[in-house]
Amino acid sequence: MxxxxxxxxxxxxxxxxxxxxxxxxxxxxxxxxxxxxxxxxxxxxxxxxxxxxxxxxxxxxxxxxxxxxxxxxxxxxxxxxxxxxxxxxxxxxxxxxxxxxxxxxxxxxxxxxxxxxxxxxxxxxxxxxxxxxxxxxxxxxxxxxxxxxxxxxxxxxxxxxxxxxxxxxxxxxxxxxxxxxxxxxxxxxxxxxxxxxxxxxxxxxxxxxxxxxxxxxxRDNLSGYSNPDRDPRGPWTSVPFTAQFNPAENERRSQRYTLTTPGGAHLKPPPGSVWRFTESRYNELKADNRIWFGADGKAGPRLKKFASEVQEGLVxxxxxxxxxxxxxxxxxxxxxxxxxxxxxxxxxxxxxxxxxxxxxxxxxxxxxxxxxxxxxxxxxxxxxxxxxxxxxxxxxxxxxxxxxxxxxxxxDDKDQGGVSRKRGSRIAADGVELPEGISAEDAAKFTNVLNKLTAGDSEAKKDPRIKALKSASKTEYAKEVVNWRGGGGFQVAHLSPACFDYDPELDRVLLTPEATGQTLVESVAANLGFTLLRADEDYVFDARRGNALLKVVEGVATVELVDSLLPNVHPGETIVLAATAVMDGVRQYLRNIVKGSRVIALPDDMFQYCKGDDL
CATH class of the missing domain: 3.40.50.150 (Vaccinia Virus protein VP39)
Structure with a gap:
């Protein structure tokens, strides 16, 4: 089953x-x-x-x-x-x-x-x-x-x-x-x-x-990254150097040890935790300046994660x-x-x-x-x-x-909205050097808070120290960034009209008035799965599918028409002749003269449908 x-x-x-x-x-x-x-x-x-x-x-x-x-x-x-x-x-x-x-x-x-x-x-x-x-x-x-x-x-x-x-x-x-x-x-x-x-x-x-x-x-920005110890590897952030463990299972014993910070503090993992790495690995990371103990060297250890080493993008x-x-x-x-x-x-x-x-x-x-x-x-x-x-x-x-x-x-580059352009990133104003670890976004937020705090205090606004702080944290936007400059192009098209219709009163399939000329040729080729032959070349046939050649005739399929096609057929090729009317005997004649060939009467042989078949 x-x-x-x-x-x-x-x-x-x-x-x-x-x-x-x-x-x-x-x-x-x-x-x-x-x-x-x-x-x-x-x-x-x-x-x-x-x-x-x-x-x-x-x-x-x-x-x-x-x-x-x-x-x-x-x-x-x-x-x-x-x-x-x-x-x-x-x-x-x-x-x-x-x-x-x-x-x-x-x-x-x-x-x-x-x-x-x-x-x-x-x-x-x-x-x-x-x-x-x-x-x-x-x-x-x-x-x-x-x-x-x-x-x-x-x-x-x-x-x-x-x-x-x-x-x-x-x-x-x-x-x-x-x-x-x-x-x-x-x-x-x-x-x-x-x-x-x-x-x-x-x-x-x-x-x-x-x-x-x-x-x-x-990653649009590096907010949260700074470089307080001026590490040559650039801005970094830190993550806890501890990991949880289950005391009842007595697991991760190699990660439970006492470490000594650069400031002389002796630290054990907090209750219910272990250090993230074994002691030997900790010593390697410490020697490579990948452990941060705070500015005084006495704080609990944190693992440094450098912006240059993190995943290039965000999941x-x-x-x-x-x-x-x-x-x-x-x-x-x-x-x-x-x-x-x-x-x-x-x-x-x-x-x-x-x-x-x-x-x-x-x-x-x-x-x-x-x-x-x-x-x-x-x-x-x-x-x-x-x-x-x-x-x-x-x-x-x-x-x-x-x-x-x-x-x-x-x-035409007349659409400069949406994602065509974006505002430049915020940067320190000309002549301003922001302190290490302070981003332009941080400085802008600081200035905004300072303005709100002094909004109703005219004396504070005049204070030289307030003015100095605003001057030292002044930022601006870099040049606008252009993502699109126009160019390229596109083909405009529309669907061809229907060539086949169904008349409920007659209960039969009919050709539509639009089913003439090249429209009919292309429709028949598409519905039979044939690829059109190039119009700029002198082909007798209209389309090809493997070794089968298609000829669409808006008129009567006759023996004479079949004979006129034969000189253009190579060994191993077959003919599919689609016509809006078929003379008696033509189907058999074509099958006899070119094995595997067939005649299709349009529209009856194309879509053999009547509602009575469903009753």
């Missing part, structure tokens, strides 16, 4: 969803074999947007990120996310590039909160929402690289159901963590409980692989505060700065939030995917961080007014 996995069950889980209205989250339940669900759409490529990296200026400092080569292998798509993801996984030219190649996926899908936002409908019924997300997540798993990860951003309406759904698709063993983001710091007094957090579920394609490649968070934790990554108000201000006069997008995310996610889960040059582009934050930050990206947006108005327009500003 095989073990049963825990699964989430919902209404119509065995059904599929198709869009009932273009550009809206509006769906119909259909059978999974319905051609309206099964048809793979291709991409129609529009214009390519290109920017130029600006030169450096003496006015600013520049980070290493500002020197990265801007990426131009990026893709912005107008279209429904399910159809876009299917295209990326099934159209051969796209699948070769993206399947198993995406390093990081971040999605901020409709939260299903029963609220109708101005930018998209967010009121999907639970079963519709779950089916919609299941199908998209299945495609996303195929796109992820073996060491990739997916970050799913939600509030508390669907997060519990999504956790089980992700377990089902990615495997419970590939769950990494649930990040809690403090999205607001204000209190909503009209609520029973004021909600201040969102959730980001993190899963890996293979947790064992991802654990080896995830990045640490950078990410799961509680992300507003001060670290911003809030929803932060993101709205970012959008308003980019589009003054326009109503801010309803649910943007701050750039610092995406900066942290993209930093942890990817490296420059990696591919980042977001299937719910919205205001385009993910792609904007990915571009600024030297990643390649793919993103799509369903609503045309949002696509034109926000997503595309924002990304154009990014590559």
């Amino acid at each position: 095989t073990a049963q996995r825990l699964q989430l069950t919902w209404y119509n889980k065995d059904k599929a969803l198709i869009s009932s209205e273009t550009g809206k989250y509006s769906y119909l339940w259909v059978d999974p074999s319905d051609p309206r669900y099964c048809e793979t759409h291709t991409l129609v490529y529009d214009n390519f947007v290109r920017g130029q990296q600006l030169p450096k200026s003496a006015e600013f400092e520049y980070s290493k990120r500002a020197d990265q080569e801007p990426q131009d292998d990026n893709l912005l798509i107008l279209g429904e996310s399910g159809d876009v993801l299917e295209a990326l996984t099934r159209v051969p030219e796209l699948a070769e590039k993206y399947v198993g190649k995406v390093k990081l996926i971040y999605i901020d899908p409709p939260f299903n909160t029963s609220q109708a936002f101005a930018d998209y409908e967010d009121n999907l019924e639970h079963s519709v929402w779950l089916t919609m997300m299941r199908d998209r997540l299945s495609y996303m798993r195929k796109l992820l690289s073996s060491d990739g990860s997916i970050w799913v951003h939600l509030d508390d309406v669907e997060v519990h159901r999504m956790r089980v759904l992700l377990d089902e698709i990615f495997g419970a063993g590939n769950f990494i963590c649930d990040v809690i983001w403090e999205k607001r710091t204000t209190r909503e007094n009209r609520s029973v409980m004021s909600v201040s957090t969102d959730f980001i579920l993190v899963y890996a394609k293979k947790s064992s692989c991802w654990a080896k490649v995830r990045n640490l968070l950078p 990410p934790h799961t509680l992300w505060s507003a001060s670290e990554v911003g809030t929803t108000d932060t993101s709205k201000r970012e959008i308003q700065a980019l589009f003054p006069g326009l109503a801010a997008f309803s649910t943007p995310k701050p750039e610092r939030l995406l900066e942290r996610i993209i930093h942890i889960g990817s490296n420059p040059g990696d591919i980042v995917l977001d299937a719910f582009a919205g205001s385009g934050t993910t792609a904007a930050v990915a571009q600024k961080m030297g990643r390649r990206w793919v993103t799509c947006e369903l609503v045309k108005d949002t696509f034109e007014r926000f997503t595309k327009a924002r990304l154009e500003k990014v590559v």
